[in-house]
């Protein structure tokens with residue numbers, strides 16, 4: 004498992020997200036109100052909306068385009084909608100955050 | 113093995129039948145429905161509130177698309193069945209779909225009757241039956257011209273009231289001497305006519321329509337006595353005929369309607385009919401209550417219960433025109449064997465009449481006060497001997513047995529089997545039973561579980577009283593929809609408590625008001641953020657994470673994740689240097705689309721998020737600030753050229769528009785606010801469909817408000833006339849502040865105004881100088897904190913994390 008450093012937790016606002024650009028598209032990294040960190044593809048299962056721009060509540064985000072609610076833990080759409088985005092393992096060491104490289108690369112396959 | 117059930121028509125009757133059938137025998141049939149109307153099952157009786165603008169179509173849907181999917185029902189929308197082959201047991205639609213059936217249900221409803229006069233097929237002549245008719249009427253109403261409604265019955269009067277609410281000048285033609293003569297006696301018909309006329313609708317009785325004329329479209333209606341009435345829209349509401357032609361062609365027995373036995377079965381044992389197209393025991397029906405009874409019977413029969421049988425009962429008629437209370441039941445004709453009891457109270461506009469035979473009620477007409485309708489209905493249904501209470505009967509239930517009771521006690525005194533909801537035949541015991549056994553606490557729950565008050569809604573008051581009686585103080589009849597599932601409180605309550613408890617942060621609100629979730633959701637957080645911004649302008653720190661992305665990055669997100677940028681062009685006025693600056697920005701950032709908006713300014717679309725700060729920096733250099741095209745806030749102030757240029761202009765409308773926009777920009781509001789100023793009543797700036805509009809006239813400024821032209825179309829209401837520009841500004845600002853302080857988040861001015869009342873707003877803003885000034889001052893104070901250009905802030909570095917990725921992972925690393 005290879006972990007890639009992407010920055011520190013302070014780079015992300017609480018109840019907010021930032022993007023990590025990769026050759027295979029953007030990854031959205033979220034920080035919840037109680038400082039949990041999650042990473043998912045920045046691509047809504049509905050119509051590809053940028054999830055990183057949604058409103059973060061609990062461990063979920065509401066897509067800015069048509070209000071699907073996506074669980075940050077599982078990547079699955081909550082409520083009546085069906086669909087899922089891939090989740091990417093994140094590790095936190097102190098303040099520093101790392102993404103699992105394999106997970107990024109295997110997306111292309 | 114499942115049998116194939118095919119239903120022709122997807123109206124209210126078969127919809128109800130399916131609900132019962134899914135209850136009783138969920139897996140017995142594979143169901144296919146053909147509906148000539150291209151839509152799902154909706155509440156036809158609520159078309160009038162849609163026409164008047166009180167409801168949206170979405171609110172009257174009974175079964176949404178999901179319901180059909182969930183129950184595995186195939187619905188062919190917009191497919192009209194053109195043939196039934198009884199030998200082959202198939203039906204065929206006009207699009208060529210042929211479907212076999214084991215059992216067939218015909219529920220084709222009625223067709224409106226068209227009076228056979230010349231010109232009855234001219235464009236502009238409509239009937240009143242379905243959503244398409246309503247949409248056509250609403251479209252015609254936009255011209256605000258003249259409408260003639262032929263027919264002064266239930267449907268005709270509802271159409272007239274709706275068209276009038278849409279701003280049309282309406283005349284009702286009725287062939288009989290009094291309105292609704294089939295449901296009302298002449299005295300009540302007269303009172304009704306007066307009430308209708310008081311609303312500004314003209315009524316002509318004994319009007320015999322002879323012809324409808326016009327050149328290529330309706331222009332006028334001619335009566336037999338020579339009267340000519342100009343009209344651009346004619347609505348015929350003169351009655352309905354059971355729609356039985358299809359059945360007849362197939363050789364099913366048809367008299368007035370499709371003849372069925374008490375089990376709703378036609379002469380072909382595999383074919384049932386129900387709804388308005390069916391004739392049972394020689395009767396056809398045109399109100400939903402008996403149709404729902406048919407639905408119950410048909411479902412039972414289809415589920416195998418051969419004993420289920422339809423029983424006739426009279427249904428009360430009510431008119432769904434806000435402000436007119438009317439109740440009619442049974443037979444009220446005079447006769448030697450009948451006596452009547454009448455009560456008139458002219459000053460209160462009340463008229464009541466009971467028709468008795470052998471000491472039993474056989475008919476009731478109530479006008480102006482209808483609370484006792486349910487009780488009279490109950491006495492009639494049970495054939496109660498009323499001789500004991502004859503003297504006080506007409507005064508209603510509360511007068512029986514001594515001292516008058518309050519209305520609550522009257523409801524408490526109703527027997528358990530008293531019918532509360534006439535549309536759905538729900539009695540008191542069923543409602544109170546469901547409340548206790550299922551633990552229902554809201555009106556919506558009661559509607560969902562019992563169907564009571566779920567159709568025309570005229571018994572809502574009674575149902576709420578029952579809820580109070582059953583639940584005691586825990587039920588607050590005024591209780592509104594909670595803001596979202598994070599709380600039980602409604603918007604108004606939350607707004608009140610924020611002020612009363614001095615709550616100044618989102619966590620404080622959530623803690624003190626016992627939010628059910630830890631950090632809210634995408635519905636409540638933006639609302640709370642707005643309420644706090646509005647109430648504590650100097651103390652509250654705006655929570656950007658609780659704003660929708662557009663308001664967080666001050667641009668509009670597009671479907672591909674890029675953004676659009678709309679700078680302010682004050683009052684729609686621009687200059688060569690502004691246009692040049694825009695052109696330069698477009699070139700420099702390779703902006704793919706430049707468009708003139710409907711709001712008199714320019715939109716640049718397709719900008720990458722990363723480029724936004726740089727785009728704003730360049731625009732800022734040229735003097736542009738954010739146009740807030742993304743904001744629940746002040747959007748545009750459209751203007752016309754006014755007295756500076758136009759030969760008709762009475763005042764400087766452009767100047768006033770610019771002044772208003774410069775004064776009010778940056779303010780956050782519950783929903784977007786759009787304004788316009790026109791220089792004369794020709795109204796080229798379209799001020800009369802805006803949230804706030806001004807029409808300049810010679811004597812000053814006519815201030816309008818509560819218009820809309822988006823999801824709903826609604827002409828404005830007049831707030832009042834003021835003499836000077838200063839006054840105009842003060843009134844507009846005060847009105848906006850009143851709205852800011854009172855409205856629910858996402859509620860446009862016209863919806864708020866409808867809720868609090870136009871008269872109340874006029875009273876506070878026009879008549880109460882002190883209140884107006886106080887509102888004005890509070891707005892001015894809050895602007896001190898709001899009028900900061902968000903673009904220049906961000907161009908100089910604020911929130912820069914928003915516009916850049918946190919990191920970039922290169923190819924080399926990723927490919928390893």
Ligand code: SRM
Pocket residue numbers: 668669670675676678707708709710711712713714715741742747748784786801819820821822823824860
């Ligand atoms: C750009 C523009 C269309 C155009 O090319 O002309 C436009 C574009 C959008 N309108 Fe509009 N509306 C535009 C004028 C209007 C008008 C006409 C007017 O203002 O005179 C109306 C009808 C008037 C009214 O509001 O009553 C209008 C009624 C709506 C509505 C319906 C609002 C309602 O409550 O009925 C929405 C939906 C909403 O706000 O929820 C909407 C929403 C939108 C959104 C914001 C959709 C969205 O949420 O992404 C569009 C943003 C596109 C973008 O990124 O620029 N737009 N929109 C116009 C911008 C005006 C401006 O300069 O700011």
Ligand SMILES: Cc1cc2nc3c(=O)[nH]c(=O)nc-3n(C[C@H](O)[C@H](O)[C@H](O)COP(=O)(O)OP(=O)(O)OC[C@H]3O[C@@H](n4cnc5c(N)ncnc54)[C@H](O)[C@@H]3O)c2cc1C
Pocket residue numbers: 120121122123124125126146147148149156157158159160191192193194219220221222240241242267270355358386387388389397398399400401403430432535568
């Ligand atoms: C404006 C208005 C207000 C009303 N107000 C009240 C009220 O306050 N109280 C009350 O009790 N009643 C009221 N009614 C009457 C009530 O709406 C009707 O009695 C009821 O909707 C009839 O139901 P139905 O299922 O028999 O027929 P409908 O609801 O008329 O449904 C028949 C459906 O069958 C479709 N259809 C017809 N022929 C075919 C075919 N060949 N193939 C496929 N589909 C076909 C039609 O398109 C239609 O959608 C009102 C009616 C209107 C129009």
Ligand code: SF4
Pocket residue numbers: none
């Ligand atoms: S009408 Fe308005 S919301 Fe609809 S597509 Fe056009 S711009 Fe978008």
Ligand code: FES
Pocket residue numbers: 047048049050051052066067068069070071
């Ligand atoms: S793209 Fe996310 S909800 Fe539609």
